[in-house]
Amino acid sequence: MTSQPEQGGGQAESLTRLTEQLSRLPGIGPRSAQRLAYHVIRAPKEETRELAEALLGVIETVRFCSICQNVTQTDPCPRCALPVEDQSIICVVEEPLDVVAIERSGAFKGRYHVLHGLLSPMDGVTPENLRIRELIERLRDDTVKEVIIATNPSMEGEVTAMYVQGLIAPLGVRVTRLARGLPSGSDLEFADAVTVARALEGRQEF
Amino acid sequence: MSAIRVTKLSLTHFRNYAAQDFQPADGVTVLAGDNGQGKTNLLESLFILATGHSHRADTDREVIGWSAAREPIPYSRIAADVTAGDGRERVLELVMQLAPRGQAGEPTAVAERTIGPSGLRGGTLQKGYKVNGVRQRSASSVGDLAVVLAGPEEVDLFAGPPADRRRAIDSTALQTDAEYARELRRYERLVTQRNAALRDARERGSTQRTEDMRLWEQELIRAGALLLGHRITMIDVLQKEMLAAHTEFTGRTGHLALEYRSTVDIAGNGGASPDLQQSLADALEGAWGRDSATATTSVGPHRDDLRVVSGDVDLGVYGSRGQQRTAALALVIAQSAYIGQQLGDEPVILLDDPLSELDADRRERVLRHCLTPGRQVLITTADVELIPAEVRSHAAMYTVKNGRIEAA
Known part of the structure; x- marks a missing residue:
């Protein structure tokens, strides 16, 4: 086994600092961080400057949409600024990538609301850390008739869904939840027991 | 079989x-x-x-x-x-x-x-x-x-910490019931979530139950009651099988009782089968002051224990090593019998x-x-x-x- 990459020992301080910052990124260990740092040094200066500018550009221009809370460069975001087919329905998701996933389906014609996380005290996430208050604000006028809660079917997703549902119910807005069960195109024979049980629970009339 | x-x-x-x-x-x-x-x-x-x-x-x-x-x-x-x-x-x-x-x-x-x-x-x-x-x-x-396993840790089961005994009966239950396996995983995670929520509330100086706390507890109660119900039924079978195996091993009929000692009132009032969800909810309610002060969950199936009693004597405390080991081996045989009954196939x-x-x-x-x-x-x-x-x-x-x- 080779030893751990040396930190600091004989290495330029600015390089150490870059390595440390890079290793804080998700999925990057100390060794990968060091590889990236050395790549940055060897790459043409112009390329690196572009990367740095792109990073700065992101934090300066990207913000949260004041309506749906999705990440955007303009406020309100393009989706909220344009008229949509169905104003009366909001789909609540955990994170921006979930909006992309639902958009890809082409099956949803309403608006979105991004919570930016799920309730999980063990990860330090309590209701105040989520964009729930902003969602309730959006339901004040009578435009919205239905809220679809599209959080993941994990334990935290379920509890978050129940929490949001509990706040919305008194407002007289219909609350629905995404169906759970067999993925289409799959084979019943090969589905695991939990999935089959869920699909049976969620069965529907023809 | x-x-x-x-x-x-x-x-x-x-x-x-x-x-x-x-x-x-x-x-x-x-x-x-x-x-x-x-x-x-x-x-x-x-x-x-x-x-x-x-x-x-x-x-x-x-x-x-x-x-x-x-x-x-x-x-x-x-x-x-x-x-x-x-x-x-x-x-x-x-x-x-x-x-x-x-x-x-x-x-x-x-x-x-x-x-x-x-x-x-x-x-x-x-x-x-x-x-x-x-x-x-x-x-x-x-x-x-x-499978059932009897090794050095298992033969010291009744003298050791309660966590070992819970793990022993859980391993039997989750091999015979997919729902138990699933709910046990959920329950353990829910306890962690509730404890973290309690810690968060304590840091903010709040002693009232917030709505999200209530939801974590509601899920905890649902999963916990299911585990309790399952364990109680299982212990009934284990108790009978264990006595039979113990008699066989020692060559004499004795009084040996396997007792599930719960932090929750599982006896119910008046002998009718108790509503375990209600019992667990009551136990959590009763422990609220202590739990919110210590940011731990002090009642529920994750704190319950299993004891083996001969006459009036708790073998885990007063039994000889030989008695404890014979009892632990009898429990392993009982677990194997339980699995056999549930699955229709004897375990390895x-x-x-x-x-x-x-x-x-x-x-x-x-x-x-x-x-x-x-x-x-x-x-x-x-x-x-x-x-x-x-x-x-x-x-x-x-x-x-x-x-x-x-x-x-």
Whole structure:
């Protein structure tokens, strides 16, 4: 086994600092961080400057949409600024990538609301850390008739869904939840027991 | 009764086994060898395959052996060909791997890993479970493979900490009921979430239940009541079977009671079957002041205990070592009977050198009980002489040495 990459020992301080910052990124260990740092040094200066500018550009221009809370460069975001087919329905998701996933389906014609996380005290996430208050604000006028809660079917997703549902119910807005069960195109024979049980629970009339 | 049998076991990078194929006999297999050669590891691998976790506490990631250090992603693989009582054959496979932190399934440079005193470090442990090559969502093979294990930790069960006893009965319940396995995982996570929510509330100086706290508790109560109900029914069966086995081992009828000591009022008022959800909710309510001050959950199935009582005497406290061990072995036999009743197939019995401290008479009685025809038994021993000659003549004899299994 080779030893751990040396930190600091004989290495330029600015390089150490870059390595440390890079290793804080998700999925990057100390060794990968060091590889990236050395790549940055060897790459043409112009390329690196572009990367740095792109990073700065992101934090300066990207913000949260004041309506749906999705990440955007303009406020309100393009989706909220344009008229949509169905104003009366909001789909609540955990994170921006979930909006992309639902958009890809082409099956949803309403608006979105991004919570930016799920309730999980063990990860330090309590209701105040989520964009729930902003969602309730959006339901004040009578435009919205239905809220679809599209959080993941994990334990935290379920509890978050129940929490949001509990706040919305008194407002007289219909609350629905995404169906759970067999993925289409799959084979019943090969589905695991939990999935089959869920699909049976969620069965529907023809 | 028909029995589950393992016809082939393959281990890769599992503890001190780099690569090993092994075919246990249909009946009795004796694995002899000095300590530290891998006898326990072999039995442990079957226990993990059946239950999804090790019988030793908190050692799941340690099973990835040193031989895995040079793999792009260090992993450990346990695979077994299993035949059920009705002749149905299945291939079960469990792969545990250390994925680099943050990103699942992406290889890291080998040099990024370090080896600590307890094995490979770094990365998160992932488990992938397959039946007949098809990926399953959870590592619990209800009905495919079932085992009971009696080893040094198990024979000290009643003298040891309550957590060991809970783990012992949980391992039996989750091998016979997929719902129990699922709810147990949820329940443990819910306790962690509630404790974190309590800690958060304490930091903010709040002593009132917030709406999100109420929701965590509501889920906790639902899952916890299910575990309680399951355990109570199971203990009833275990109690009867344990008494029968104990009588057989000691040669005299005695008074032996297995008691489930709950932190929740499970007796109910007036003898009617109590509403366990309500009981658990009441218990949480009663403990609220203490729980919110200490930011822990002090009541519920994760704090319950199992005691064995003879007459009025708690054997775990006042019994002799011999009495405790005989009782623990009787419980293992009872667990095996329970699994047999639930699945319709007897489990594989794993005896990890449990006989060395029993006298010759009890040793023979225990073995005779385990060695009913049709049942698969794997016995490890440091001293072959402890196994009666009559048993050895029917058994397949192997020697375990330094992570290799050879015919003796």
